Structure formats: C-alpha cells, structure tokens
Amino acid sequence: MQLKRVSLYVIKKTLKLVSLLIAISVLSFLLVSYSPIDPIQSYIGADMVRVSPEQRDNIAAYWGLDDSKTEQFLNWSKAVLQGNLGTSLIYRAPVADVIAERFLASLILMGIAWLMSGFIGFILGIISGIQEGSWVDRIIKGYCFILASTPAFWLALLCLMLFSVSLGWFPVGLASPAGILTEDVTWLERAKHLVLPALTLSIIGVANVALHTRQKLIEVLGSEYARFAKAKGETGFLLLWRHGLRNISLPAVSLHFASFGELFGGAVLAEQVFSYPGLGQAVVQAGLGGDIPLLLGIVLFSTLFVFAGNLLADLLYQFIDPRMRKEELQ
Amino acid sequence: MIGRTSFPMKVKKWNLRQRTLAVTILSFTLLAGMIGSGILIGPEKMGVDFLSKYLPPSFTHPFGTDWLGRDMLTRTLKGLTLSFSVGLLASTVSTFIALILSLLCSVNKKLDAVVTWFIDLFLSVPHIVILILISFAAGGGFKGVVIGLALTHWPSLTRLLRAEVLQLKNTDYVAVSKAFGKSRMWIARHHLLPHLVPQLIVGFILLFPHAILHEAAITFLGFGLSSEVPAIGIILSESMRYLATGMWWLAFFPGLALLVMVSIFDLLGRSIRKLIDPFHGQKL
Numbered sequence: 001m002q003l004k005r006v007s008l009y010v011i012k013k014t015l016k017l018v019s020l021l022i023a024i025s026v027l028s029f030l031l032v033s034y035s036p037i038d039p040i041q042s043y044i045g046a047d048m049v050r051v052s053p054e055q056r057d058n059i060a061a062y063w064g065l066d067d068s069k070t071e072q073f074l075n076w077s078k079a080v081l082q083g084n085l086g087t088s089l090i091y092r093a094p095v096a097d098v099i100a101e102r103f104l105a106s107l108i109l110m111g112i113a114w115l116m117s118g119f120i121g122f123i124l125g126i127i128s129g130i131q132e133g134s135w136v137d138r139i140i141k142g143y144c145f146i147l148a149s150t151p152a153f154w155l156a157l158l159c160l161m162l163f164s165v166s167l168g169w170f171p172v173g174l175a176s177p178a179g180i181l182t183e184d185v186t187w188l189e190r191a192k193h194l195v196l197p198a199l200t201l202s203i204i205g206v207a208n209v210a211l212h213t214r215q216k217l218i219e220v221l222g223s224e225y226a227r228f229a230k231a232k233g234e235t236g237f238l239l240l241w242r243h244g245l246r247n248i249s250l251p252a253v254s255l256h257f258a259s260f261g262e263l264f265g266g267a268v269l270a271e272q273v274f275s276y277p278g279l280g281q282a283v284v285q286a287g288l289g290g291d292i293p294l295l296l297g298i299v300l301f302s303t304l305f306v307f308a309g310n311l312l313a314d315l316l317y318q319f320i321d322p323r324m325r326k327e328e329l330q
Numbered sequence: 331m332i333g334r335t336s337f338p339m340k341v342k343k344w345n346l347r348q349r350t351l352a353v354t355i356l357s358f359t360l361l362a363g364m365i366g367s368g369i370l371i372g373p374e375k376m377g378v379d380f381l382s383k384y385l386p387p388s389f390t391h392p393f394g395t396d397w398l399g400r401d402m403l404t405r406t407l408k409g410l411t412l413s414f415s416v417g418l419l420a421s422t423v424s425t426f427i428a429l430i431l432s433l434l435c436s437v438n439k440k441l442d443a444v445v446t447w448f449i450d451l452f453l454s455v456p457h458i459v460i461l462i463l464i465s466f467a468a469g470g471g472f473k474g475v476v477i478g479l480a481l482t483h484w485p486s487l488t489r490l491l492r493a494e495v496l497q498l499k500n501t502d503y504v505a506v507s508k509a510f511g512k513s514r515m516w517i518a519r520h521h522l523l524p525h526l527v528p529q530l531i532v533g534f535i536l537l538f539p540h541a542i543l544h545e546a547a548i549t550f551l552g553f554g555l556s557s558e559v560p561a562i563g564i565i566l567s568e569s570m571r572y573l574a575t576g577m578w579w580l581a582f583f584p585g586l587a588l589l590v591m592v593s594i595f596d597l598l599g600r601s602i603r604k605l606i607d608p609f610h611g612q613k614l
Binding site for chain 2: 024028146150154157158160261265269287290295
C-alpha cells in the first residue's frame with residue numbers, strides 16, 4: 001500500500017520534472033536562437049574587424065550555426081542528455097564545471113541566508129501572531145510590509161555603504177581578497193566576504209515567512225482546541241508549545257522551501273552588488289556577454305533548483321503531516 | 331471618570347471603512363503627485379552643471395547632485411515616472427492575460443490542465459532568469475525589458491482567478507443558466523466576469539509593486555536602458571562607482587523614493603481590496 005503510493009508519487013513527480021525541463025529547454029532555445037545578438041561577434045568581441053568573412057563562415061560552420069534551428073536544437077539537446085552542456089564563451093571552460101564551481105559559492109551564501117531568514121522570520125511571526133493587535137505586532141507587520149517593497153539591491157547597497165565604507169568592518173567586494181592565491185585564502189577571510197551578502201539576503205527573506213507564520217498562528221489561536229486549552233488555564237508559551245508550534249511549523253518550513261526561486265533572484269542581485277562570484281553573477285554576465293551555452297545551462301540548472309525546493313515542500317506535507325496520510329487512507 | 335462614562339467623547343473615531351477610504355485617497359494623491367511632477371519636469375532641469383557637482387543634499391538640491399552636477403531629485407522623479415509607465419504596461423498586459431487564461435480554465439478539464447501546466451512552467455524558473463532570457467532574446471535594449479516584464483507577471487494572478495472561476499463554475503446559478511441553454515460566453519459575461527472584476531482591479535494594482543521592483547532590478551543589472559535614461563535601476567548602478575568615496579546620497583534617496591512608491595502601491599492595492607472586495611479583503 002505504502003510502497004505503491006510512494007512509487008506512484010515518484011513517477012508523477014519525475015514525469016512532471018521531465019516535461020518541465022523539455023518545455024523549458026525548447027522555449028529558452030527558441031528565445032535564444034531568435035536573438036539578434038550575433039554569437040560569433042560576442043565570441044570574438046572587439047577583434048571583429050580583424051576577422052575576415054571567410055574566417056567568420058568557418059567559425060559558423062564549426063559551431064554548426066549554418067544548420068537549421070531544429071537541427072541545432074537536436075544537436076544541443078543530444079549533447080545535454082549526454083551531460084555535455086557545451087563550453088562557456090566568457091569563462092572558456094565547460095559550462096558544467098562553471099556551474100558546479102559557481103553554484104557551490106552561491107549555495108553557501110543562499111544556505112546561510114535561507115536558514116537565517118527562516119529562523120528569524122519564524123520567531124518574528126510567532127511574536128507578532130501571539131500578540132495580535134499590539135504595538136509589537138504592528139511594528140513587525142509594518143516592518144515586513146516595508147521589506148516586501150524594498151528593492152533587494154538597494155538594501156545591499158545600504159549594507160555596503162554602512163558596513164564597508166563608513167564603518168570599514170568588511171571588504172567592499174569579491175569572495176576572497178585580491179592578489180592572493182586561492183589556496184592561501186583563509187576561512188576567516190572567506191567568511192568576512194560572505195557576511196554582507198548573506199545578511200542582505202537574510203533580511204529580505206524574513207518578510208514572507210514572518211507574515212505567513214503570523215497568519216497561521218492567529219488562525220490556530222482562534223480555533224476551538226486553542227480556546228479549550230485557554231479555558232483550562234494554559235497561556236503564553238505553554239499554549240504555544242502544546243498547540244501552536246506543530247501546526248504552524250510545517251507550513252512555514254514548506255513555504256520556505258517553496259521560495260527557492262525568490263532566493264535565487266535575491267542572490268543574483270546581492271552577488272552583483274558585492275561582486276560575489278556565484279551563479280547569479282554568472283547568469284548576468286552570460287546574459288550581457290551573449291554567452292548562450294552558459295545562459296541555457298543556468299536556466300536549466302535554476303529550474304532544477306526551484307523544482308527541488310518545491311518538491312521538498314510538497315514532500316514535507318505528503319509524508320510528514322499525519323493528517324495528509326490519514327486522508328489518503330480513507 | 332465622570333466624563334468618560336456619562337458623555338460620549340466629542341472626538342469621533344473613524345471606523346475601518348472610513349480609515350481605509352482615507353488611506354486610499356491619500357495614497358492615490360501621493361502617487362499622482364509623484365508621477366505628475368515627474369511628467370511636468372522639462373528637459374531644461376535635467377541639464378549638466380559642472381559648477382555644482384558632487385553636492386551633498388541641501389535646500390536647493392534636496393537629493394544632492396551627481397558627478398555631472400545633475401540634480402538627483404529631478405532624476406529620481408523622472409525615474410519613478412518611467413517605472414510607473416513600465417509598471418502600467420506590464421500590469422495591464424499581465425492582467426489581461428490572466429483574465430483570458432482563467433476564463434479558459436472554465437471551459438473544460440483539459441484546457442484547465444494546460445493552463446495550470448503553463449502556470450507551473452513559468453513559476454518553475456526564477457523570475458529574474460526569465461527576464462534575462464527574454465531581454466537577451468529581444469537583443470537587449472528597453473524593448474526587451476518591457477516585453478519581458480509584460481509577459482511574465484500573469485502566473486500568480488491567473489492562479490488566484492482560476493481558483494475563483496472553478497468555484498463559481500459549481501454554483502447553482504451557473505448550473506441553472508446552463509440548463510436554460512445559455513452559451514458559454516453568456517455565462518462568462520454575466521456570471522463569471524462580475525465576480526472577477528474586484529479581483530482584477532486589486533490584482534492589477536498589486537502587480538505594480540512586482541513589475542516596478544523587477545524593472546529596477548533588471549535595469550540595475552545592466553539589461554536594457556542606456557545610461558542616459560534616468561531609471562532608478564540605472565541611477566543606482568551608476569552610484570555604485572561612487573560609493574567608496576562616501577557619496578551616500580547618490581544611492582540612498584533614489585532607492586528610498588522607489589521603496590516609497592512601491593509601498594504606496596502595495597498599500598493602495600490592499601486598501602482597495604478592503605473596500606471593494608470585502609469577501610477576500612477582510613482575511614488579511
């Protein structure tokens with residue numbers, strides 16, 4: 001019974017992922033291939049005048065730009081299925097390697113921000129929800145609404161101005177100090193360069209979780225069982241511990257997992273401001289520099305990333321929440 | 331003691347509706363003022379003045395001046411006007427798409443599945459990555475940014491409207507109309523649309539914050555607009571070069587102005603929802 005359900009679930013999700021990835025690659029390939037930006041020109045750059053038309057044609061033939069769009073797409077997707085995403089024009093390295101290296105840097109950044117914002121947001125939401133209508137609640141709610149309207153990159157700029165320029169606590173950019181070999185960079189220095197981008201992303205991410213948790217907690221506290229508990233004399237922390245926490249933590253965690261897309265978007269902006277060499281910076285440079293293989297690679301990869309988040313969110317509901325299991329059985 | 335119990339207080343406290351109405355009117359006026367002044371500023375105010383460059387905020391230049399001596403307040407207001415017009419276009423197009431798609435959902439299960447699949451498709455890629463992709467496809471420039479913003483903001487609103495449409499489809503009066511042999515179009519026009527209008531208006535206004543923030547973000551990253559155009563994103567990305575020298579006003583005020591505009595839109599949307607769509611509005 002359980003096994004059948006799990007396998008059915010896995011099949012459903014796999015089909016969904018495959019169909020999404022196929023659609024995304026077809027769509028993005030179509031978009032990119034109709035771009036008026038000439039890939040050869042963006043490859044050669046300023047030396048374009050020194051390239052003769054024959055050499056140009058040779059490059060085009062070598063890259064298969066003469067083939068029809070369908071052929072190009074089939075060639076590309078065949079290569080992708082074999083795990084070859086092509087070569088990045090900007091970094092002159094295999095796209096898969098670039099993505100792997102950059103994603104590791106981004107993952108540390110996003111991971112810290114994700115944990116921090118989830119934790120702080122959850123606490124703020126609880127404080128706000130338990131004292132609904134009080135001035136604390138008003139302040140937290142107002143703060144969250146303002147955060148939701150704050151441009152992430154502006155917040156990053158403010159952090160940069162305050163902590164790096166005025167106070168001088170942190171370096172102005174880059175994931176490691178300039179002029180030192182990568183192996184010689186100490187962990188402390190790495191951490192120092194990580195603080196500000198992570199701080200920015202954490203601040204931005206708080207709003208959603210806090211507002212959601214607040215709303216759920218108010219719902220829970222207004223329920224029959226909470227009222228009964230109150231009638232028995234339970235108040236404050238005990239009431240929250242016994243009746244609130246379990247009910248509000250699952251939706252909050254699940255919502256937080258489902259926000260990977262926004263997290264990625266925030267990381268793109270924060271990485272740009274702090275010139276942190278992560279995946280976000282790479283996608284901006286790929287877009288600006290006409291690096292089609294890298295751009296397509298990152299599009300597919302970020303789709304996978306968001307899908308993973310949504311899947312985890314869904315799994316939490318499906319397999320952890322006992323109420324969902326019961327509904328299945330009935 | 332006596333005054334409190336026996337006589338009602340002379341100061342009348344406004345009820346929720348009156349307060350909401352006041353907030354709506356106030357935010358509408360503020361927005362109109364911001365955008366109107368941005369439109370009315372002529373090109374002569376935008377001029378370069380090398381005698382007054384790098385000036386910190388003062389009475390003559392409340393937001394300071396930049397490295398060309400341009401007044402930052404005028405540039406910011408112009409930028410806000412641009413953000414507004416881009417936001418207006420994006421919201422209009424996206425609301426329209428959302429309406430059409432959500433009505434399609436009501437036709438049959440298959441179409442509904444197709445629309446849902448498309449919503450999932452658009453939500454499965456980080457928004458900013460889609461914008462970069464579309465901007466690249468359009469060959470850069472302002473056009474790419476506008477097309478990208480206009481075509482990508484419909485999924486969340488469509489999801490909302492779809493839920494509403496599916497709920498309405500199962501109501502008794504729709505069933506009665508069907509039994510009377512009314513056409514799909516008739517039902518859509520007379521039963522579905524009236525219910526969707528409040529959600530459409532609110533959704534339209536609440537799309538502005540998203541569209542404006544995305545516009546600022548994508549121009550900040552360097553897509554689209556040339557550096558001549560005073561867009562908030564461009565002003566902020568230019569200011570990055572001067573941050574290390576301590577010219578905080580170049581980044582602080584334009585960003586703050588954008589934040590104010592976006593939050594007013596947010597406030598306006600939520601207030602209007604309370605006024606015209608009490609069914610959903612009271613929940614928040």
